[in-house]
Every structure is written in C-alpha cells, then in structure tokens.
Amino acid sequence: MTTGELSAERHRIAFLHDRLDRERAAAQAGLEAALRDPHEQRWHREVTVRMLSEQVNRLKVADEGLCFGRIDTADGERTYVGRVGLFDEEADWAPLLTDWRAPAARPFYTATAARPEGVVLRRHFHTRGRFLEGFHDDELDMTSAALLAAVNAPRAEVMRDIVATIQAEQDEVIRLPHEGVLVIEGGPGTGKTAVALHRVAYLLYTRRERLSRQGVLVVGPNAGFLRHISRVLPSLGETDVVFATPGELFPGVRTDREDTPALQALKGGLGAVDLVREAIVDREELPVEPVRLELEDVVVELTAPIAAAARDVARASGLKHNEAGPLFHRALVDGLVAPALTLIGEDWPELAGDVRRELARHPDLRRAASALWPVLTPQELLADLYAGRCAALGHPGLLRADPAAWTVSDVPLLDEAAEQLGDDGRAERAAERVRRAEVEYARGVLEVVDTDAAMHEDELRAVDLVDAEWLADRHTEVDHRVLADRAAADREWTYGHVVVDEAQELSEMDWRVLARRSPNRSMTIVGDLAQRQADAGVRAWGRVLDRYVPGRWRYRRLTVNYRTPAEIVDFAARALAEVDPAATAPTSIRSGEPPLEVAGADPGSFRPSTGTFAVIGVDGPLTPRAAKGLEFDVVVVLDPERMAPAERYVALTRATRRLVVVRDPVLRG
Numbered sequence: 001m002t003t004g005e006l007s008a009e010r011h012r013i014a015f016l017h018d019r020l021d022r023e024r025a026a027a028q029a030g031l032e033a034a035l036r037d038p039h040e041q042r043w044h045r046e047v048t049v050r051m052l053s054e055q056v057n058r059l060k061v062a063d064e065g066l067c068f069g070r071i072d073t074a075d076g077e078r079t080y081v082g083r084v085g086l087f088d089e090e091a092d093w094a095p096l097l098t099d100w101r102a103p104a105a106r107p108f109y110t111a112t113a114a115r116p117e118g119v120v121l122r123r124h125f126h127t128r129g130r131f132l133e134g135f136h137d138d139e140l141d142m143t144s145a146a147l148l149a150a151v152n153a154p155r156a157e158v159m160r161d162i163v164a165t166i167q168a169e170q171d172e173v174i175r176l177p178h179e180g181v182l183v184i185e186g187g188p189g190t191g192k193t194a195v196a197l198h199r200v201a202y203l204l205y206t207r208r209e210r211l212s213r214q215g216v217l218v219v220g221p222n223a224g225f226l227r228h229i230s231r232v233l234p235s236l237g238e239t240d241v242v243f244a245t246p247g248e249l250f251p252g253v254r255t256d257r258e259d260t261p262a263l264q265a266l267k268g269g270l271g272a273v274d275l276v277r278e279a280i281v282d283r284e285e286l287p288v289e290p291v292r293l294e295l296e297d298v299v300v301e302l303t304a305p306i307a308a309a310a311r312d313v314a315r316a317s318g319l320k321h322n323e324a325g326p327l328f329h330r331a332l333v334d335g336l337v338a339p340a341l342t343l344i345g346e347d348w349p350e351l352a353g354d355v356r357r358e359l360a361r362h363p364d365l366r367r368a369a370s371a372l373w374p375v376l377t378p379q380e381l382l383a384d385l386y387a388g389r390c391a392a393l394g395h396p397g398l399l400r401a402d403p404a405a406w407t408v409s410d411v412p413l414l415d416e417a418a419e420q421l422g423d424d425g426r427a428e429r430a431a432e433r434v435r436r437a438e439v440e441y442a443r444g445v446l447e448v449v450d451t452d453a454a455m456h457e458d459e460l461r462a463v464d465l466v467d468a469e470w471l472a473d474r475h476t477e478v479d480h481r482v483l484a485d486r487a488a489a490d491r492e493w494t495y496g497h498v499v500v501d502e503a504q505e506l507s508e509m510d511w512r513v514l515a516r517r518s519p520n521r522s523m524t525i526v527g528d529l530a531q532r533q534a535d536a537g538v539r540a541w542g543r544v545l546d547r548y549v550p551g552r553w554r555y556r557r558l559t560v561n562y563r564t565p566a567e568i569v570d571f572a573a574r575a576l577a578e579v580d581p582a583a584t585a586p587t588s589i590r591s592g593e594p595p596l597e598v599a600g601a602d603p604g605s606f607r608p609s610t611g612t613f614a615v616i617g618v619d620g621p622l623t624p625r626a627a628k629g630l631e632f633d634v635v636v637v638l639d640p641e642r643m644a645p646a647e648r649y650v651a652l653t654r655a656t657r658r659l660v661v662v663r664d665p666v667l668r669g
C-alpha cells in the first residue's frame with residue numbers, strides 16, 4: 001500500500017460520505033417541506049411523504065463502513081462496494097458506490113483464485129467511523145485477512161451485519177433466486193442467522209414493491225435472541241419487518257411461559273386440530289330441561305329434540321361455529337312453529353307467519369339460542385376447556401388452575417380456534433360503534449357551525465354542503481401506524497416473506513400458524529436438527545414441509561463455523577455425537593485456546609475485562625434454551641452433564657473466544 005494510493009482512497013471515501021450527507025439532507029428537507037405543505041392534496045402528500053420517508057430510511061446507514069470494498073476487473077472497470085448505492089446524476093446516473101445487493105457487487109463475494117470471474121483486484125477497506133485507516137488486497141481466496149479480522153473481533157450485545165465479508169457459500173444462499181421455501185441448515189456458528197437476515201435485506205432490495213406492501217415476519221426463539229438480531233436489518237437500511245417469538249404470533253397474547261414437555265407434545269401435535277374441533281362441538285349444546293317460551297296465545301317448549309334438529313341444520317351448513325349462530329337460531333324458530341300451531345289449535349293463513357315472527361323476536365329464545373350455541377372468542381373457548389371440559393373430552397392433563405395463563409404452546413391452539421370458530425362479529429361491531437360515535441360528533445360540529453345567530457337566511461349553511469356521514473369520513477384518521485405495527489396487530493395479516501430461525505424447535509401446530517401467515521409460501525427457514533431441544537420440534541424437514549409445499553422446497557447447507565475456534569468445535573463434537581452419531585461438526589476457520597475444565601470455581605472469576613460474557617447452566621443464570629442462537633466472547637458452562645445432549649451441544653458452542661466448563665456445584669457455592 002503506497003502513501004499515494006492510500007491518500008487517493010481516502011479522498012474517494014471522503015467524497016462518498018460527502019455525497020451521502022448531501023442526499024440525506026436533501027431527502028430530509030424534502031420530507032419536512034412535504035409534511036408542512038398546506039396546499040398539497042392529501043393523497044398526493046401521502047404518496048410524496050411515503051416516498052421521501054423511504055428514501056430517508058434507505059440513507060440511514062451507519063457511518064461505519066459506508067464503503068468497505070473495491071473490485072477491479074480485467075477490462076479496467078472499478079467498482080466500489082458499500083452498504084447503499086450512490087449515483088452521479090450529472091453523469092447519467094453512473095454508480096459512485098454500488099449497493100452490496102446489486103448484481104455488479106456479486107463478484108466481490110464470489111470471485112476466487114480458481115474462478116476469478118474477471119476480477120483482478122479485490123480490496124478491503126479498514127475504516128474507523130468515516131476515517132480510512134488502511135486497506136489490503138487479498139488473494140481471492142476464502143479465508144481473507146478481512147474475514148479473520150471480522151471473526152476475531154470481540155462481539156457486541158447485538159449482532160452486526162456481515163456485508164463486508166460474506167463468503168461465497170453464504171452469498172449463494174443470500175441471492176438464491178427461489179421464491180418459495182428455502183431451508184438453510186448448518187452447525188452452530190455457520191452464519192445461518194446472519195445469512196437469513198441478509199437474504200431478507202436482499203429480497204427487500206430486489207422485490208421491494210411487494211415486500212414493502214406486505215412486510216416480512218422474522219420469528220426467533222426468545223426475546224433475548226430477537227434483541228440480539230434486531231439491529232442487523234435496520235443497519236442494512238430496512239424497516240418493514242416484524243420480529244416475533246412463537247409466543248407472540250397471536251395478537252393480544254404475549255407469553256414466554258412454557259408448558260411441561262408432555263403438554264408441549266400434546267398441544268404441538270396435529271391431534272390438537274381435532275382437540276379444538278371437539279372443544280367447539282362440545283359447546284354446541286342441547287337443553288337439559290325444556291325451555292318454556294311464553295307466546296301471546298300459548299306456551300311452547302324448546303325441547304332437546306327440537307334443539308338437536310336445529311343443531312344438525314347449523315352443522316350441515318358447513319359454516320364455521322360463530323358464523324352458523326344465526327342459522328341455529330333460525331332453525332330453532334322453524335322447529336317451534338309447528339308445535340306452537342298445534343297448541344293454538346287454529347289455522348288461518350297468516351297465523352304461521354305471525355307465530356314465526358313472534359318466536360324470532362322472543363328474548364327468551366334468543367337467550368336460549370346463545371346459551372346453547374354461544375358466540376366464542378378463541379380465548380373463551382380454550383379457557384373454558386382448560387377450566388374443566390378437557391376432562392370430559394379425555395384430556396384431564398390440560399386442566400389448570402388459571403385457565404387464562406397462556407403458554408407458548410397455547411398460541412397455535414388459539415390461532416387454530418380462531419380459524420375454526422370463524423368471525424365472532426365483535427371487531428365489526430366495535431368498528432360500527434366507533435363510526436356511529438364519529439357521526440354523532442360530526443353532527444354536533446355541524447349544529448355548532450349552523451347555529452351561528454348572525455347568519456343570514458340566504459347564506460349557504462354547512463349542512464347544505466356536507467352531511468354528518470361525509471364529515472365523519474373526513475375525520476376518520478388514516479391508519480398512520482407503520483407497516484410493522486399494523487401487521488403485528490392483525491391475526492389475518494399475510495406477509496410477503498417469513499423467516500423462521502431456530503426452526504427445529506417448532507411444533508406441527510406452530511407450522512400451521514406460519515403457513516397461514518405465508519399463503520404464498522415464501523419462507524426462509526433456518527435451523528439445525530442437531531440443536532433441537534423441544535420434543536415436539538422438527539425431526540425431519542420433509543415431514544413438516546411436504547405437507548405445505550410437497551417437493552417444492554429447497555435445501556442448502558452451510559459448512560464453515562465463523563464463531564468458535566477449532567478447539568471448542570472439537571470439544572463440543574462429543575455432545576454432537578450423542579445427539580446424532582452420524583452428524584459432522586462444521587469446520588472452524590481459526591484456532592484459539594483449548595477449553596478449560598475446572599472443578600468448583602467461581603464462574604464470575606472468568607469474566608473478561610472486555611467483551612461479552614455468559615454463564616450457562618440448567619438452572620441458569622442463562623439456560624441452554626435461552627442461550628439458543630446467542631454468542632458471547634467468554635462462556636462458562638456449569639455441569640454440562642446435567643443437560644440433555646442437545647442442550648449441552650448448544651451450550652458448548654456459544655463461545656467466540658474462550659470456553660470454561662465448571663463442575664461440582666457444591667464447591668461452586
């Protein structure tokens with residue numbers, strides 16, 4: 001690296017920062033002006049604001065590593081690669097900086113000595129903030145100095161993007177032109193999570209139109225994990241993403257409480273679909289005693305056989321339970337007309353119609369109908385099931401003290417119940433109430449305007465021009481929540497793409513929920529069967545996926561471990577062999593310290609002076625389950641023998657630098 005070259009590159013990078021600043025300032029100023037403009041038509045302003053907000057978001061990249069590389073090709077072309085694209089509007093929009101996701105940037109990741117793809121130089125920049133400290137040119141091989149520097153760097157609490165050092169096997173997965181379901185499998189630390197998130201960023205870049213309308217759902221195992229990965233995407237400049245744990249996939253319920261493994265298996269298996277169906281059928285009841293209905297001329301009785309016939313009619317309709325409620329009521333009326341006429345003992349042409357109308361309006365019949373065939377929310381159905389009905393249905397194990405204390409495995413059951421129960425009409429009624437209130441309010445506004453005493457008779461009054469309904473519409477707020485908030489609150493929202501991390505933990509019932517959220521079956525599924533801790537989880541990808549996309553899903557395997565030094569990988573291999581003797585551990589790209597095994601030491605004494613640290617044990621502080629997907633510079637594992645093999649494998653593969661195994665809990669005190 002000559003001083004002249006370094007100074008030229010410094011100029012170039014300073015110039016790019018300058019460009020970015022100017023574009024940011026222009027977009028921000030445009031946005032503020034559009035928001036203030038009182039003359040602009042409302043719809044037009046909304047379009048402009050949305051466009052400019054997207055631009056501001058796109059340009060919100062960290063100063064760190066704006067431009068991280070350069071490639072030169074044999075035909076003299078030079079491409080600077082960075083986190084966003086910048087163009088020269090005065091030179092026919094020639095690229096000044098090429099977005100890492102653009103096709104022109106691809107050789108930066110894929111060129112190798114064996115297949116140089118026309119690349120003669122690949123340069124990596126080392127920057128601190130905006131300042132270029134230096135650069136190096138690599139030999140077009142995989143384990144470049146830049147990669148080693150990146151994987152050796154201490155980890156922060158949150159995961160960073162890897163755009164500067166994506167490797168060829170990862171790049172292939174990130175850009176795979178497959179719209180449907182893709183499974184990415186690989187051992188711990190092979191970058192599955194990183195790759196899945198970069199694939200989302202890539203898809204948002206190439207299919208912005210559709211994805212920014214429908215958004216992307218990223219499902220991860222726990223809140224700690226989601227925090228760990230939540231900043232990767234915004235740092236790539238993307239926003240329309242909902243992050244959720246499996247316990248948050250049903251709006252209105254938020255839980256991380258777990259059932260016992262036996263209950264998880266019961267609720268997670270496909271048998272739960274029938275369980276929900278049986279619970280609903282159990283709520284379609286018959287009267288134990290006949291219900292007396294006093295009509296004007298006579299008293300009729302709603303008996304079990306009449307109710308049973310009405311129930312048959314409602315069930316045969318094929319409608320969902322809640323939607324069939326009105327039909328059940330009507331069938332009861334139908335069934336009661338004839339007995340009423342017989343009791344009256346008279347027969348003239350209008351009588352039947354009169355009796356039918358009286359029955360249809362009868363409050364006691366209405367009450368009886370909704371007691372026998374109640375409109376139910378999913379929560380009401382399940383709480384009632386867990387409060388006692390489950391015993392009669394052959395599942396006494398489901399009984400619990402607080403029926404509404406939802407667990408993670410209840411979430412897919414609630415979702416299933418919502419599907420099978422159908423619309424309970426409450427949302428619609430609530431919307432109608434809000435609307436009526438708005439109309440009332442608008443009417444009030446018109447009255448105030450129109451009672452202006454000074455107004456001349458001939459003058460045009462507000463009510464001549466507008467009516468309350470119109471005014472209410474005008475005042476109804478457009479939904480200004482960002483896409484992520486709207487999507488997360490709506491059970492029926494369908495996403496443009498769904499990412500599932502630690503997917504090996506999900507039950508058959510969880511997959512049904514995800515399939516509903518992704519009717520177009522565009523999914524990136526990330527997991528490692530060897531790390532499965534949940535009994536109800538995935539045992540073979542095909543067993544789950546062939547149900548939804550038979551033969552149409554793709555599979556890719558990542559083989560290189562970027563997290564753990566080879567010595568730790570070897571140590572953890574024993575646990576892996578216990579999980580699956582046929583499995584091979586990924587290859588680590590670096591070596592480091594051998595793991596330390598000690599007895600009776602204070603775990604805290606291994607805390608490093610810099611970097612991240614965790615103590616993993618069956619009783620905490622961090623359990624193997626909560627440690628899933630996370631990584632720390634130094635990890636102490638307490639009594640790994642007390643863990644199940646898959647838990648042990650997960651715990652032993654979290655360290656990026658140093659692993660300490662502490663045994664003997666008594667001395668540890």
Ligand SMILES: Nc1ncnc2c1ncn2[C@@H]1O[C@H](COP(=O)(O)OP(=O)(O)OP(=O)(O)O)[C@@H](O)[C@H]1O
Nearest residue numbers: 150162165166167188189190191192193194562629
């Ligand atoms: N190409 C790369 N360049 C630099 N760092 C990388 C690269 N690929 C992965 N890493 C780093 O390796 C670490 C492990 O990545 P990640 O957490 O995505 O692995 P994983 O396969 O999901 O692991 P696990 O199965 O344990 O959840 C992260 O720190 C990530 O940033």
